Amino acid sequence: MPELPEVQTIVNDLQILTGDTITGFWTDFEKAIKTRNFKKALVGEKIKSIKRLSKNIVIELSSNNAIIIHLKMTGKLLINKQVSTNNLQQKHLHHIFSLKKNNALVFSDIRKFATLELISRDKLSEIEKTKGVDPFSKDFTLETFSKIITKHKNKNIKSILMNQAAIAGIGNIYASEIPYDAKLNPMRKLSSLTSTEIRLLHHSILKILTKAIEMRGTSISDYRDANGKKGGFQNQLKVYGKAGKKCHKCDTIIAKETVEQRSTFYCPTCQK
DNA sequence: CTCGGAGCCTGTCTGC
DNA sequence: TGCAGACAGGCTCCGA
Numbered sequence: 001m002p003e004l005p006e007v008q009t010i011v012n013d014l015q016i017l018t019g020d021t022i023t024g025f026w027t028d029f030e031k032a033i034k035t036r037n038f039k040k041a042l043v044g045e046k047i048k049s050i051k052r053l054s055k056n057i058v059i060e061l062s063s064n065n066a067i068i069i070h071l072k073m074t075g076k077l078l079i080n081k082q083v084s085t086n087n088l089q090q091k092h093l094h095h096i097f098s099l100k101k102n103n104a105l106v107f108s109d110i111r112k113f114a115t116l117e118l119i120s121r122d123k124l125s126e127i128e129k130t131k132g133v134d135p136f137s138k139d140f141t142l143e144t145f146s147k148i149i150t151k152h153k154n155k156n157i158k159s160i161l162m163n164q165a166a167i168a169g170i171g172n173i174y175a176s177e178i179p180y181d182a183k184l185n186p187m188r189k190l191s192s193l194t195s196t197e198i199r200l201l202h203h204s205i206l207k208i209l210t211k212a213i214e215m216r217g218t219s220i221s222d223y224r225d226a227n228g229k230k231g232g233f234q235n236q237l238k239v240y241g242k243a244g245k246k247c248h249k250c251d252t253i254i255a256k257e258t259v260e261q262r263s264t265f266y267c268p269t270c271q272k
Numbered sequence: 273c274t275c276g277g278a279g280c281c282t283g284t285c286t287g288c
Numbered sequence: 289t290g291c292a293g294a295c296a297g298g299c300t301c302c303g304a
Contacts, residue, residue, distance in 0.1 A: 003297065031280095055298080072298050074282080092282085111281045113298070164299085171297055220297065221284085240297095261277080263295085279301085286294080 002071045003055060004135065004169030005212035006223050006231065010077055011052045013226035014059075017079070017102055021046050022061075024098035032094065032109070034117040041065065041118050042097070053124075054131045054168035064121045069107075074222045075114030080104035110222060132166040135205050140167075145202045149190045157193075157201065158186035158259045170205070173218055176240045176265040178204045185271040186264050187257070211236065239265040 002010065025039040035041070046062040057077065059067040069077070080096075080103045095107035095116065107114070119127070133140050133148070148166050152159075160166055161175040170178070179186040182204035184197060193201070217223060217231030220241065224230060238248065243256035243265055252269035 006297080070298080072280095073296070109281090110283065111296085113280060113282095115299095162298095173297060218297080223297070262298095275304090277302090277304105280299095282296100284295085286292105288290105288292090 003171035006217035009217045010226050014050045021100040027095045029094040068117050070115050072113035074110040076108045078106045080106045131168040134168045153191040156187050173240045178208050180239045
């Protein structure tokens, strides 16, 4: 599910929980929780800040520990006060954080891939070091990006975009949409890119992710923001999920190929 | 070391 | 209509 724009949208929505206190925790799926005594360590803690780390949501607590959540494919975090409960949400509701001011933060997850963990500040710094550069950090310059391209010169565009240790936050949807915007074939080997093409790709990463955040993310089927609403970027998708349809620029049929076990979509004419 | 493949789960869609 | 199989936004682990 959520890639950078979706996680960022959720994190933005969750900001209203800053300063609130966790008063309880309930779960019916312990397996998702990677920390022992999770509940005990949480209750009574105040939420200091909520931020995004790659595709993770990090809730920093007054104890200096942090809850780190990965939504994986179908995880949803919903501020309960503003959510209409329907049967589907109830069925897949697996964790609830009770809160003093905002009633509750509800966690649902159809495929049960999502994980929650309580980590120390040191552990958080360690995890941060394993992540590549975030496209929205000041470090994501053309120069840095060019170095990443050089370092992974034997890989292709799709795989470098998906590599979290190189560039943090891009997943399978945007890893198809970004090359389309840059008019580059996702299977192009990085060593073959000219400096102009590298600049185009760098530009498209920022352009597409920025637009997607403005539209509050992409809802293919399951993704919802923290208020339970769909995003809008699915209406802007040019190639993802469009195999067999015409490219809106040139009428060529959009192709689908598997790259590293993930579906990849592109226009064979527009993308060189 | 890198790399491909399996695995984690449930739901939906397609084709026979 | 029934049902098997493929596929789905992510990531980790394992063996070769």
